[in-house]
Amino acid sequence: MKLTHTRILVNNYKECYQFYKDILSFPCTWGDETSNYAQFDTGNTYLSIFDKKQMLEDIQEPHQTKETSSLNEVAIIFGVDDVDATYDSLKSKVDFISLPHDREDWGIRVAHFRDPNGTLIEINQRI
Template structure:
């Protein structure tokens, strides 16, 4: 198995794409003409956004991502060498700060923000797997 993509269901795909461009410096790779689906350039694994109205779960209910709600039990993580600058850029673009940049025992510097949809986003230095 190989992770192909992660899809986050959102109320407004174009608004979310624009937000991720401003907050995290990503670029749009593709947006369907309906604006109900888009993909971002993120490396080998695609980050995509899909409109809540097109979720296909055969009637299974889901909890929508909302800024005012408790965040869901998942996160996406962006890797950077400068967590402090990336955290400040994300907050300046409208992310809600959750945890300021700090070191963790396994050697990374990490921080957390919530995006415009209330999704939890980690910003971290690369993991050093050699030591």
């Protein structure tokens, strides 16, 4: 087996589609803002978003409506060349929950924000 992509099940598909396509500028390789599924090329792998209700219907599980149930269960990590430059390019588009800072114990410089569904996103570079 090999990992082909990460799929995030979202409650607000259109908003998340626009976030990954327009704000983070990932090329969409499949789907559009109305398809309820889209796949984005992130370099070495794909990131996809899928309407959570549709996925849960397919696996015959009830749809949970509690908005915070997925917070901090998944983190998506993106390596960047320069955390500060990436932060500067995104800070007018996203609400960062941590400013760029060094985590010497981890060997990286990091900053964090969330997508519209609440998924935690980290940008980092090795120091």
